[in-house]
Amino acid sequence: MTTTEPTRTALDVESAEKYAEWFGTLADATRVRLLHTVATSPAGALRVGDLAVQVGISQSTCSHHVRKLAEVGFVMVDKVGTSSVVSVNPSCCTGLPHAADVVMGTMAELPCCPTDLPADVTTRAMLKKDLRKVRDIYAEGITTRNATFETEVPAVSDLEDKWLNDHRWVAEFDGTVVGWAAIASVSSRACYAGVGETSVYVAESARGRGVGKSLLHRQVTEADARGLWTLQASTFPENRASIALHHAAGFQTIAVRSRIAQLDGVWRDTVLLERRRALDP
CATH class of the missing domain: 3.40.630.30 (Gcn5-related N-acetyltransferase (GNAT))
Structure with a gap:
């Protein structure tokens, strides 16, 4: 396979601002743990109460961080009866790695x-x-x-x-x-x-x-x-x-x-x- 020097293009301001918002939301260890727990849940979704227990935080703290994750689209929150059920937004599974690839310049690799x-x-x-x-x-x-x-x-x-x-x-x-x-x-x-x-x-x-x-x-x-x-x-x-x-x-x-x-x-x-x-x- 012939290789050439990869062509690199500047990251536009709009994309940079969007990615910064995503990364900023994850600049909190609790949110990273919450997102990971939901993403690796066998059922693919967890009630907020169960999620709080698994991560070891209060339900009110869990709800606060889940809202932050939902605001940028990492998770979706649905009402099932009286419970709030959290699931990973499927688009996040591709959008976030894609953003990291772009920022780190590996898209050309x-x-x-x-x-x-x-x-x-x-x-x-x-x-x-x-x-x-x-x-x-x-x-x-x-x-x-x-x-x-x-x-x-x-x-x-x-x-x-x-x-x-x-x-x-x-x-x-x-x-x-x-x-x-x-x-x-x-x-x-x-x-x-x-x-x-x-x-x-x-x-x-x-x-x-x-x-x-x-x-x-x-x-x-x-x-x-x-x-x-x-x-x-x-x-x-x-x-x-x-x-x-x-x-x-x-x-x-x-x-x-x-x-x-x-x-x-x-x-x-x-x-x-x-x-x-x-x-x-």
Whole structure:
């Protein structure tokens, strides 16, 4: 992969003021602890009273700090009966890391992927015989309602023509296909020949083994080597594991697209991520 000196642009005043407000709100250890406690809660939300107990502060102090976090959009507070329930604003999960990247100048950096790949997971080119298993893994992702807007599992024959031939991969564990990654063209126009939309899916039974990490590493390095200069990915804000995985592979958050489409009759947001290969001068 050819590298060039990254182009840096000045941070505009409006963005700087917004980021300063965010960072200022978090310049308090109690608020940092509150945000972390809510974000890591198994239920994804906590009543103010329960949150206060977990952090070890009074309920009135907790309510004060929660209001401050809500004012800048880090958390959302909903009334459920007589209780106030606090949950993380999904947009914060991408907006805050994005702000830190911009301020620290790392938006211009192009990391590839982590090198600590699992030794027991292998990747190879996807073959026609893999498509049925690929379809099954895709079906699992559709069922979660946090992986894609698709609600119907495509036919195997449709999958065969869906992705670029040289950019479809599977991961194996103990000789079994446990995940797949592929890139689709974003346009038939020649000028967009180097731009692709990525997909990565891991079987439910194999999650937590580093399968996604291995697949993204293969996908990114092969894309760089085979002439793709821009990779795009779209994921739901609720899918924080996917966002973190893509960030580790050099993708940057470009935007949160509010209410972009409906899934099961509910408007959903998506996070647009992008990875740019350094271009030749």
